[in-house]
Amino acid sequence: xxxxxxxxxxxxxxxxxxxxIEALELEFTNGTVTHYERLAGSGRGAxxxxxxxxxxxxxxxxxxxxxxxRYELGLPKGRIEGEEPLLEAANREIMEEVGFxxxxxxxxxxxxxxxxxxxxxxxxxxxxxxxxxxxxxxxPEELEVVPWPLADxxxxxxxxxxxxxRTIAALYLTxxxxxxxxx
Amino acid sequence: xxxxxxxxxxxxxxxxxxxxIEALELEFTNGTVTHYERLAGSGRGAxxxxxxxxxxxxxxxxxxxxxxxRYELGLPKGRIEGEEPLLEAANREIMEEVGFxxxxxxxxxxxxxxxxxxxxxxxxxxxxxxxxxxxxxxxPEELEVVPWPLADxxxxxxxxxxxxxRTIAALYLTxxxxxxxxx
Numbered sequence: 001x002x003x004x005x006x007x008x009x010x011x012x013x014x015x016x017x018x019x020x021i022e023a024l025e026l027e028f029t030n031g032t033v034t035h036y037e038r039l040a041g042s043g044r045g046a047x048x049x050x051x052x053x054x055x056x057x058x059x060x061x062x063x064x065x066x067x068x069x070r071y072e073l074g075l076p077k078g079r080i081e082g083e084e085p086l087l088e089a090a091n092r093e094i095m096e097e098v099g100f101x102x103x104x105x106x107x108x109x110x111x112x113x114x115x116x117x118x119x120x121x122x123x124x125x126x127x128x129x130x131x132x133x134x135x136x137x138x139x140p141e142e143l144e145v146v147p148w149p150l151a152d153x154x155x156x157x158x159x160x161x162x163x164x165x166r167t168i169a170a171l172y173l174t175x176x177x178x179x180x181x182x183x
Numbered sequence: 184x185x186x187x188x189x190x191x192x193x194x195x196x197x198x199x200x201x202x203x204i205e206a207l208e209l210e211f212t213n214g215t216v217t218h219y220e221r222l223a224g225s226g227r228g229a230x231x232x233x234x235x236x237x238x239x240x241x242x243x244x245x246x247x248x249x250x251x252x253r254y255e256l257g258l259p260k261g262r263i264e265g266e267e268p269l270l271e272a273a274n275r276e277i278m279e280e281v282g283f284x285x286x287x288x289x290x291x292x293x294x295x296x297x298x299x300x301x302x303x304x305x306x307x308x309x310x311x312x313x314x315x316x317x318x319x320x321x322x323p324e325e326l327e328v329v330p331w332p333l334a335d336x337x338x339x340x341x342x343x344x345x346x347x348x349r350t351i352a353a354l355y356l357t358x359x360x361x362x363x364x365x366x
Contacts, residue, residue: 002254002327005247014197016204018220018300021197024249032323036249037201039222064188065298066207066219071185072298109340111348113296115248115255117201120297122348140215144185154359157292157352165294165305168352169340176337 003029018042041119048077048166049090050108050174051098051127057147058171059098059130062161063139073146073159074167077122090125096137098145102127108173111166124170126177150175186212201225224302230273231260231349233291233357234281234310240330241354242281242313245344246322256329256342257350260305273308279320281328285310291356294349307353309360333358 009025020040027033051059058075065072076097080089087105095101108124148156153171156162192208203223210216234242241258248255259280263272270288278284291307331339336354339345 002245002247002324004253005323007252014199014202014204016197016206016220019197019202019204019222021199021202021204023199026247026249026323028247028324030324034323037199038250039202041250062185063299064185064209064211065295066209067221067224067301067303068295068298069190070187072295110346111351112248112251112255112346113301113348114303115251115347116246118250118296120250121346140188140209140217141185141211141213154356157356163293163295163304164298165296165348165352168294168356169348172355173337173340173351 005029008033013037036117038117038119041121042079044080045121045123046077046079047086047090047093047123047125048075048111048170049094049125049127050075050170051094051100051102051130052150052174052178053130053147056150058150058174059094059100060146060148061097061143062146063097063143064141071161072164073161074164075170077166080123086123087125090127092135094127095133095135097139097143099132099134100130101133103129103131108170108177111169113166122166124166124173126174150178188212191216196220219300221300221302224304225262227263228304228306229260229262230269230276230306230308231258231294231353232273232277232308232310233258233353234277234283234285234313235333235357235361236313236330239333241333241357242277242283243329243331244280244326245329246280246326247324254344255347256344257347258353260349263306269306270308273310275318277310278316278318280322280326282315282317283313284316286312286314291353291360294352296349305349307349307356309357333361
């Protein structure tokens with residue numbers, strides 16, 4: 001593993017209500033000095049939940065995505081708030097977005113989005129042993145819930161409204177994990 | 184498919200050399216009015232390449248990732264420049280980062296990162312029929328190339344330096360595509 005470059009200087013160059021952009025001056029071990037920009041991660045990161053039913057389906061939500069101005073079908077997700085434990089955040093999000101809670105929650109892995117310029121981390125949580133329970137969330141409209149067989153990820157990923165790399169990666173990783181448990 | 188909310192107003196609220204942050208005022212079809220922020224996508228987006236060898240290995244690169252300040256092992260990638268055709272951009276990036284060019288390039292799919300607040304699109308290109316060819320790039324140091332069997336994605340994704348959702352999603356989707364071709 002190469003030795004990391006030294007961060008010689010950091011400066012916040014732009015800031016908005018949600019985002020903070022940092023400029024970095026870096027010196028690599030070969031002596032090269034470069035300037036990068038990155039978006040700082042927000043707080044404790046996000047949680048992405050894979051709710052799996054007894055029938056082997058995952059519960060997806062259809063949600064408006066402002067970044068691309070269209071509806072996207074994907075896994076429920078949200079920010080971890082304050083001191084909230086990770087698995088509680090996951091359970092809260094599925095109660096708000098999907099209308100279910102889980103008796104069994106486990107962290108599968110952590111994902112980054114574009115680690116070259118984003119500091120964001122997303123924790124992937126598998127939720128099982130589900131039961132109906134809805135809590136009010138901060139969504140501007142109710143989300144449509146779409147069950148999808150975990151066995152058919154390829155067909156799902158081919159849809160034009162299923163594009164989010166986190167959702168696709170989390171579904172494949174969950175399928176592998178469940179296959180290992182059954183094996 | 185629900186009808187999209189109406190964008191009533193957009194405003195650039197922060198800007199840096201690389202990033203531009205927009206504030207949106209949206210009216211959903213149920214009458215709810217909300218305010219969002221999003222990071223505008225840059226130009227024509229990025230390309231992520233899956234270089235597959237005759238032996239069924241993919242060629243990964245170990246690259247410093249400023250967003251998380253550590254080295255990350257993942258697929259080669261980069262921005263599409265100006266009017267450059269997509270597949271030419273893919274071939275340029277692997278010549279610069281991996282030291283190979285491809286006789287056979289095809290777009291597999293497009294991925295988003297976090298469509299709720301990022302406008303970025305990444306085009307995934309499978310590169311085959313590889314031959315050695317290096318071109319100078321703009322990397323601050325030479326990247327280490329790591330071949331990895333496409334059959335062992337689960338083991339790869341379990342490594343602490345392999346976290347990028349785009350890389351993991353692209354590898355699974357490529358494995359599925361190649362299995363279909365062979366089937």
